Amino acid sequence: MLKPEQNDYVTQTGPGTPMGELFRCYWIPALLSEELPENDCPPVRVKLLSERLLAFRDSEGRLGLIDEFCAHRGVSLWFGRNEDCGLRCPYHGWKFDVTGQCVEVPSEPAESGYAKKIKLKSYPLIEKGGVLWTYMGDPAKQPAEPEFEFCTVPLNQTFSSKRLQENNWLQAMEGGIDSSHVSWLHRGDLSSDPLFKGAAGNKYNMADLSPVFEVVESDGGLLIGARRNAEDDQYYWRITPWVMPTYTGVPPRGDHPIHGHFWIPIDDHNCWAWSYDYHPTRPLSDTEVQAMRDGKGIHVKYVPGTYIPLANKTNDYLMNREAQKAGRTYSGVEGIGMQDASLQESMGPICDRTKENLVGTDNGVIMARHRLMRAAKALAEKGVIPPGVNPEHHKVRQAALLLKRDVHFKDGAKEALVAKKGVRQTSV
């Protein structure tokens, strides 16, 4: 349970809000590289942290993320012409470069220098691992580039997708930390999904439906361990890292690519659910990439030409009661991503946490909220740089492994939890 004022505090990310300021300390995924595929391609509207922006790639491949609206009379520059190293407003021909600098005001003589006085707000946009990242905070405090392993391995080893999720970012992110739902909501998919099935560890999941949890802090966030009984005085551990504010890693299965999410606020009622999938030491196979494109694993099928899931709230998520009854899916909704999203959207645009009844096993969620609020407060009051900004904090890995029963997972999995170039993930 949260008090009403805490619920507002931790869910609102617009400009000037404490949590919004926290988000503005980090590089966050803004678009997929495929959305700006070539120089002078059409610009793309982007809304992030309750700010309407426009992304484009200019004639020389430079990337820009600028205020969506023309400084002249406020029309959307989405209608603009992306040509000759700038975006020209089609209304009266004002032209802007990737930094938002106005470079031409046709009605004024060039020598007048009028254009130099006009500049739209802009944020840096960088390309890394098939993702375009932005930093929306104070330019003087811009951190080093993100180092999450999925965005540093060669491009043929990594695949990312995103989907629109129509609810506040926090309730979606909490789903990534709440390991206890997996044995219920996703139980049908373990044995059937091409990106999960066949792992030796799956048998422990199926045999022991009430895992026991341990939550410990890490430098960048949390480590959430779920353990189940295994043979020979051992436990089967599945360890989920959370890096503040919004990165989570799903523990791996066998040699399948490893995956996880970011939940990036669009505004307080919508977010982008980002899903990455990569292998640390080998290229993804064609079959794997095809499965990801087909919406298997944690990815989804789209309404063609959009990043809106094909199963969405307008069609009741293609609810299939027969599959539910037969146990092919637990909730009647198909696919892991939409199983989560359908339930999280049903919580409402912003989950009312004043009415929830948490139990002991919700401690991962409780601690994540606590750390977020504490970090936002320390930032607002003392300017403390929050955990997860330092790229060293990004070099964590999810892990699935067997450990002796008297071993603390943080020690036993110490090596497994660090991303190391050229070293395979630890997984059973």
Add this chain to the structure above:
Amino acid sequence: MLSESARMTTAQEASYRIQYPNSKRRAAKVIALDRTSAKIVDEVSRLPWNGASFFTSLSFSAKGSPGAEGGEALQAWLNDLAGHAMNLVAEVASSDFVVVITAAGEDARAVSIIADACKLHNKSLVGLVVPRDGASEEAVGESLNHLRPYTRMLVVASGVDYVEAMLTALRA
């Protein structure tokens, strides 16, 4: 026509969510396992709570423990801040869930007696290890080892303030 899922997820429909209470007061028992955590429990207990009771120590006589073989003979008491000694098994029996707190590196072995009582009455046990100034990673590991066999959820608290945050979140 708009699907009901699309309609019910709007902000406007959120205002029609009914506001009747959906839970009753729960009796949490919060038990310190050592002297350092007793100070924390003492402090936290002064805040306003719903149905939680706080205990700063455990004392017992005889061997064995309740629920264990021959454990009937065991007498264990939880001592509260006012100096009352309450019967452990009765307290656990009347609880909804039990939280034990230990400070990193302190002797937390009393947990096994509390865990036996929880097992006897099928109550879930949450373990909280709070950091202590200067406590090493090994000390934390040792505390976790004491608690691990008995708890459904084991947490290394980020700080003393987490005790309050967690109990509030659980409506204790």
